[in-house]
Amino acid sequence: MPPRLISRILIVGLGSIGTRHLRIARELFSDADIQVLRHQECQVIPKYADGCFSTMEQAVAFLPQIAVIANPAPFHIPVAQRLADVGVYLLIEKPLSSSLDGVTHLIETCQKQGTVLLTGYNLRFLSSLQRFRNLLLDDTIGRVFSVRCEIGQYLPSWRPDTDYRQSVSARHELGGGVLLELSHELDYLRWIFGEVEWVNATLSRQSALEIDVEDTAHLVLGFVPDEDNFQLIGTVNLDFIRHDTTRSCTAIGENGTLRWNGLTGVVELYEAAAKEWRELFCHQHHRDDSYLAEWKNFIDCVNEHKMPLVTGEDGFKVLEIIEAARLSAASGRQVTVATMAPILTNEM
Structure with a gap:
């Protein structure tokens, strides 16, 4: 995993999980230019970051090679889609979104661009x-x-x-x-x-x-x-x-x-x-263990053009289960899980 290949990183969102990703990114890429995208202007540059954006236009103009989407779930897809359109490799925190809207298009965009989309279900790395x-x-x-x-x-x-x-x-x-x-x-x-x-x-x-x-x-x-x-x-x-x-x-x-x-x-x-x-x-896990393993898998996939352990399709299928659960709870009946997830290929 040669860190020198990654020089521009974008972290979207600076809540607790975004802050964790920012810190880990700096640990792994000490010389990279790491910028944060927030919905409000930064009065102070966050620790571990080199700068802060408040608009999507600024973030796209930065030309990040990889991005972590860690803002609230309802806003994942619009931000991720803008970045996917310009070929950015994506690690999107779980859940992939709060609904199925726009998820298929995002996955298909990443496939066409030949880029990685990893969904952040980090428990798989324990x-x-x-x-x-x-x-x-x-x-x-x-x-x-x-x-x-x-x-x-x-x-x-x-x-x-x-x-x-x-x-x-x-x-x-x-x-x-x-x-x-x-x-x-x-x-x-x-x-x-x-x-x-x-x-x-x-x-x-x-x-x-x-x-x-x-x-x-x-x-x-x-x-x-x-x-x-x-x-x-x-x-x-x-x-x-x-x-x-x-x-x-x-x-x-x-x-x-x-x-x-x-x-x-x-x-x-x-x-x-x-x-x-x-x-x-x-094995008593430390809090960062699974996140570090997730990051290493992500970067390996970026460098070697491989499928991640947790794909965008995996994130989509969880959302299908969630949607079925919502419908079941509302109707009081058993609901069949839809099978609308896009088909992923093994080629990046």
Whole structure:
């Protein structure tokens, strides 16, 4: 990964995740010209940046080679499309957008330009989740009968130094709500278990938090049946209300149960004849680990013209699941997931 090939970098958005990307970009590319695009004029140049733009025209004129799109989700596509049109390689934070509008056109533009579009579902880069996936693919527990996934954290405790009511997570207009904000789970489930065929969902605001979005989502997912016409059923619980922060996935199979703890990095196995859990893997991740791995994958793909681990199509398919969940919650019925995602080629 020769950093000297990258000399102009654009970071769009300077919230918590944009700031993280800015810092990592400077660590990886100490001599690059790194500019930030914000919706308001910068009174002071942000730490780690060389300058700051307040208009899209300025950003395009800068001719960045790569850009990280980390503004609120409803504004991802308009900004990314302008940059894709001029051949910029893109890392777009998750979710890819807050709706399906314009996403297909963006993906097709990147294909025509021969540029990379990586969707920022960084959990795929965790070594513990990779081990969990590989153990399942190796039939460690045989056929998987059921999968149960859970993520919960009390929203005001996410960033204690800020007013949660003003956060992206809390505001509909900025793409908030658990379904979009915690969509990592939907991405890694289809990465591990395959495409989702249908969704049955309930979305609600259970707490007294001062937000205008759902704080709780319960999803039942039916995955596309295998060659034997067996259909795996999974459940996903997402919330902003849980004080005992948790992130886990449990796969129940014919020969035992495999469990991933996303907070501790532990993967455990309970074999059919056993009477206790056995630890198979443990790696306590540092906060930057998955982001650094994501960046390295992104730059490798830019330099070597390869497909990223998490493509634009992957981001689109998560949005299809989200749209099906919204329709299900509104109608009170099971909804089939649309299959409108563009077909990606292996050629860049």
